Amino acid sequence: MLWTCLCVILPSLFSVVKILCRHYLELMTLKSEQMLALSVDTVIAETKYENLENSEVHTKIQKLQSGANMVGPVSSVIRNQLSGILKNGIFLLACFPLIWALIATDDESFSPVFLETIPEGMVFVSTHTLLFFLFLFLLILFAVRLRIVFRQKETELTGKFVPVEREYQYYVKLRADYENGADIRLNGLRKMLQARMKTYNCSERKMHFAIGRQNALADGSLSVLLYVENIAVIFFIICKILYGTVSIGGFYLYANAFVQAISYLTEIMRQAGELKVAMSYYDAYPALWELNRKSVLQQSFSTAAGDCEEDSGEKLSYDIVFRNVSFRYPGSSQWILKNLNLTIRKGEHIAIVGRNGAGKSTLIKLLTGLYSLETGQIFIHGKEIRKWEESELYSLFGVVYQDYRLLAASVEENITAGAENVDRERVRNVMSSVGLWDMVGEEGLRHSVSRYLSEKGILFSGGEEQKLAIARALYKNAPIVVMDEPAAALDPIAEQEINALLNRLSETHTALVISHRLSTCMACDRILVLDDGRIVEDGTQQELIKQGGIYAKMWETQARHYK
């Protein structure tokens, strides 16, 4: 009675625990997946800016995406394969007593029935148990090796496809991107995009065909091997029966134990193979986690190699000092800045001008710490740039780049960078300074700057967006204001307002302005002319015009159009 009750209760109880466990594990898997995704997002957000230019980094991110598509999320793969291997391992162990019983059958239980009639070969098999097991072991080992080889080929095939998939994802993103929509339509880029996507589709089909062929070949060969293994086992037991060491009744028992053991072993191998394939995609996780650590190591290495002593007391009165700075972009042999020396005093209002490609934006990117210095030193407030904590360094600058980006968030969030404690008065002041307050108002601050995520988004013009980017830099109230082409999208009146604003700012801030509009430079304390990575002219507007150099030529050329 007790056993009967247990028979009903225990399996039901185990089933309930199994279901509860599975549900809870699914939740844990989701949490792990979110955590892993967040860890990569954090690395990407915090890594050195120059790493974002590295296509290897993007290929690794794409590899994670491809892995999720091809083998499923990493936590699910680990969960399923680990518990599968453990479960099949226990079942495999459970088969061993019977297998051992078969091995241990010896001549003591010898009761020849068909000894006279069975061929000698069968006698040989039944009496050489260890040799048979060695043969079976080699067969299983061969199957393992075959599976690994096929899996490797599959991994190689899919690995080659990752860059192609990254390219495809780029086109998919581009197709629906509002900012590129006008260019795609008006410049006839649609056909080119469609052709590229068709090429991708073709490559994808080819890859899946090749993988399918590999898998069919692998599954076919492994099935044949499994069949051979099973036949060998059955033949071995039949030999034992005919020889008389195993009873006819024991056939089912032993054959079943062997066949089950082989199937469990095969399943374990398959699951281990799946795990290995998954890891070949997800090795991108540790590589990406290493990214930030490497940046820090590289930074400390360059600090040691760069011999960067603190600046002397005299130079502390300078806000910014460039000393023998040379720079080329990672992977490029072309020097953008060549042995550049520059001193900017506190509160100075500096304009940087020069031809396209002269190195103006690069100079700003080095100053703001977006790129690591290769040779030379930069001092800010007397402290070498490599000695600044990244967050401290970034907090020194209020920057408007020529390729600024606004987020699909509210106007206020864009200006305050999503700060928790918003200074409404300051928001109002900066919005008024750039001439946007009347247009946006208190109500408009809560509206999105685009309609990508919100129906109530405000559509700003290019100039208004630029004003908003300037307002964002001003709200930060950083000691150094850097503007790269701040008036590029502004009308002449707005440009004049921004110039006046910059002049007011320079009373309390150090300001650097890059501009091709020389009217923006007129009110600056000094104008630097950059040419071929060097500062070739340095002085006030009047001084440079008198010199008759590059600036004078540029000034003359622009002024001619207004005469």
Place this chain on the structure above:
Amino acid sequence: MKSEILVFGRTFGNILKKIMSEVPLFLPLCVLQALTEVAVSLSLLFFPSMIIDEAAG
């Protein structure tokens, strides 16, 4: 082959360590899931023979 296994082991170890740092119950639950599945199968396999044994006295 050896280096491949090392790379696999390192990758798997790193990812599992990361998961366990945030979700410490992940691995114990994987083990528990496997054990409960084994328990269900084995209980269904063994208990009938126990009933027969009991009935046979």
